[in-house]
Amino acid sequence: EVQLVESGGGLVQPGGSLRLSCKASGFTFDRYAMHWVRQAPGRGLEWVSGIRYDSYSTGFADSVMGRFAISRDNAKNSLYLEMNSLRPEDTALYYCAKATRSHYDFWRSPLDPWGQGVLVIVSS
Amino acid sequence: DIQMTQSPSSLSASVGDRITITCQASQDITNYLNWYQQRPGKAPKLLIFDASNLETGVSSRFSGSGSGTHFTFTISSLQPEDIATYYCQQFDNLPLTFGGGTRVEIK
Numbered sequence: 001e002v003q004l005v006e007s008g009g010g011l012v013q014p015g016g017s018l019r020l021s022c023k024a025s026g027f028t029f030d031r032y033a034m035h036w037v038r039q040a041p042g043r044g045l046e047w048v049s050g051i052r053y054d055s056y057s058t059g060f061a062d063s064v065m066g067r068f069a070i071s072r073d074n075a076k077n078s079l080y081l082e083m084n085s086l087r088p089e090d091t092a093l094y095y096c097a098k099a100t101r102s103h104y105d106f107w108r109s110p111l112d113p114w115g116q117g118v119l120v121i122v123s124s
Numbered sequence: 125d126i127q128m129t130q131s132p133s134s135l136s137a138s139v140g141d142r143i144t145i146t147c148q149a150s151q152d153i154t155n156y157l158n159w160y161q162q163r164p165g166k167a168p169k170l171l172i173f174d175a176s177n178l179e180t181g182v183s184s185r186f187s188g189s190g191s192g193t194h195f196t197f198t199i200s201s202l203q204p205e206d207i208a209t210y211y212c213q214q215f216d217n218l219p220l221t222f223g224g225g226t227r228v229e230i231k
Contacts, residue, residue, distance in 0.1 A: 035220070037168075045160075045168065045211055047220035059218040062125070095167055107218050110158045112170035112179070 002026040004096050004115035011121045016086050020118055022079040022096030030054070030074035033099040033106035036081050037114070038092035048094070049081065052106035059107060064090075086122045093117040126150050126214050130223030136231045137202050145197040145226045147212035152192050156216035159188055159197045162225075163208045171210075172197065204230060 008020040022034070035050040049070040051058045058070050069082040079096050095117045099109035127150035137143050147157065159172040170179045172188035175195055185200045199206055207230060212223040 044225045045162075045213075045222040047222070050218075050220070061219050097168075100170070100173070107215055107220055108156070109215065110170050110173040110179075111160075111168075111213075114167040114169070116167055 002098065002113055004098060004113060006094065006096055006115045006118035009094065009118035009120045011123065012086055013124050014087060014122055016122070017082070017084045018086065018120060020081040020083065020094055020096075020120070022081075022115060024077045024079065024098070027098070029072075029077040031102045033103070033109060034072060034079045035097045035099070035111055036070065036079075036094055037097055037111070038090075038094045038120075039117070040089075040092040043092075046092075050106055051079070053102060057106055083120070086120075088122050091120060091122050093119050125219055126153060126217060126221050128212055128214055128221050128223040130212055130226055132226060133224060134227040134229070136229045138231045139202055139204060141202045143199045143202055143228065145210055145212075147190075147195040147197070147223050149193045149195070149214055149216075153214045153216035155191050156214055157188075157190070157195050158213045158215065159186075160211045160213065161206075161208045162211065168211065199228075202228070202230070 003025045005023045036048040049060045051070045067085045071080045095114045097111035097114040101109040129148040155175040157175045160168040162168040176188045209225045
């Protein structure tokens, strides 16, 4: 069974930093792109970032470009999101999600499954 | 960025009703369109991929159609377990973008 378990969330002050982790199991991690998608309280889904299976290419939403970094460690079956210069509008439940297909263009795949999410609250 | 306009934003229907949700892309995305279900308090789940293909294990009550810029999602016979918010999502180009969601309730 494919499982994705996020961790690392919490309360952080504006301007602070946080590192999210996503531990994967049940599939060959180094064959699939991975993504982060967030959901602010009571709001819809917003894609944050994605990374190709070999880390060769990445992408970011305009809202986090230059502040967030995505990485993965295929040896540890883990995905990461380094979040810097955090703002109150970054407050959200952050999901990691697996691409269902292995593709050269890492965004060219549906996302499934998703983890249970980790909550990030940016507030003073 | 490709904008995804989803409608309606919410709907209320009776058990057994047929319901349809539409999603309009701001530019041609061929069939790079997925539909997700998010039950209250749960993570999203993929239902339909490539506009019209049913994900393995998903009820055949759900279906999708369309190409280019106009897409539809249908539940043929609404069931109580279908209470959820449904999202369309394009994956033709970065950034990946989602529709605003359609909240489905039972009348």
